[in-house]
Amino acid sequence: MSSALTNAYTIKLDNFEGPFDLLFYLVEKNKIDIYDIPIAEITDQYMDYLDAMQKLDLEIASEFLVMAATLLHIKSRMLLPAKETTDEEEEIDPREELILRLVEYKKYKDFSEYLKEQEKDWVLVHYKLPEIIPDLVIAEELDVSAEVLRSCYIRVMSQYKGRMNDVSKKMKRILDREKVSLKAKIREILDIVGRGIKICFSKLYNTAYKSRLEVATGFLAVLEVAKLGRARVEQPKAFGEIYITPRKDR
């Protein structure tokens, strides 16, 4: 118990980068041949380390626990007597995969040390900032023709004229709608006489507030309504007021 703890404290309680980092540290510390790891010993030391971490209330990453399980598994397999093997099946060292992965890891670890050394040398070297170099713009020869220019002009002018024409058509339509319609006037007068109202023409249509066209059309409408027999039209004096009286009997 105490020896386990003592062992644990001889391990630097450093931040190991991962389970391989810790394993690797143990291998180096114990000056072990990486290809022939005494698995029981290493497993014990590994567990001691985790133990120490736990006692110090340090969080143990799950990767370390997975490795612990792997180590214990290998240890137990090493303790078992070797099974009888057939000729084809050669006995596989339970440590093999772990060892190969450790060797692999060691190579990158070594290379990362090499990188650190390289960096120390090359940090002494300085560079100059790039100057701003304006883009080199090459104008492609234009593929143009007089004919394209010509048809382009015809097209754009035609569209313009078309647009202008379109505008004048719209204007005409608006004016058409404005035009006084005789039918509408007849309907207007029928509506009034239909309600039995006697009315003076001058009250209905007066150039003071209606257009001449409207007054003229209104007069035609009155004559039309009289012709239809829906109203009586009287003008007692020449150029005098015209009275429109509804004819209810019809």
Add this chain to the structure above:
Amino acid sequence: MESIKEIEAIIEAVLFTAGDPVPLEKLSDIIGHDKKTTKNIMTDLIFRYKNASRGIMIREINKGYQFCTKPEYNDYIAKLGQVRKKQGLTSAAYEVLAIVAYNQPVTKAYIEKIRGVNSDSALSTLIDRNLIKEAGRDDGPGRPKLYETTEEFLRVFGFASIQDLPVIQLNEIQEVMENMPLD
């Protein structure tokens, strides 16, 4: 104490890294010589860079020293830039060009009235490509700029003069119009 060659190498390394002018004072501090000696060394160096077949030289700016490239190598340096190819004309640019060609000199307002859309970018493309240019100002209100076609325009289209523009009959425009749906 460093040899003069060594000092010159130090100066080269320092000026190279600095980029901006290094004041005489700073430089003399770095090489560990008084200002007068440093100035003499620099005057000598400036002369030698200038006359050696080198691509860079030393400029004295505001009592400081700076490396710069020799002007005769500008054309080579320019090739370092990104090569960008100018695009052909867009249909908008073509339209504006046609309007300018047939109506020059012409204002932007006129062009936009014909096309019915803003034509700023097409105009600047055409100016950029040297196909049209400003041609004074109109007498009208606001004295707007006038545009006309350039020599380059004639060259590209193969015209001897503006009179070479293909003739357009008024009825051609009419015909196209009649074939166009109006709404």
Add this chain to the structure above:
Amino acid sequence: MESIKEIEAIIEAVLFTAGDPVPLEKLSDIIGHDKKTTKNIMTDLIFRYKNASRGIMIREINKGYQFCTKPEYNDYIAKLGQVRKKQGLTSAAYEVLAIVAYNQPVTKAYIEKIRGVNSDSALSTLIDRNLIKEAGRDDGPGRPKLYETTEEFLRVFGFASIQDLPVIQLNEIQEVMENMPLD
């Protein structure tokens, strides 16, 4: 045709202006010689800058060429007071960088398989430092991102190219790794 001295001056002016490595191809284009001749000129120039008493030298990076100062003048340059000290990388970052350098392009899963530990933060530090970058996606399930080293990696660690990395024997390991499930 320019003399060799003239060409060397052009190269000096161009490399000085560029700041970044100028690709061999671009350089041969600028000086108007084929790539082989240009390479020979550069090899000669690299040698001469190195051995002359000069403050700067030429580095070959990623099939390009770039000026940098000679390391022995670092102390003088430091006196300029404009060199920023970069924070060192963590051991984890160095490990990840080593794995990426030798196996590029490589997935995060592969890196973590070798290290036996999560490598997210080391990866993002290296990307932040512009030492590695994303390099498309793997064809495998989930199409994971691939990583490779950058030009900055070559610059910082003094390699001319990825082929320049010292050889480490990985053959035996490789086989084992390939037969292992990447979970």
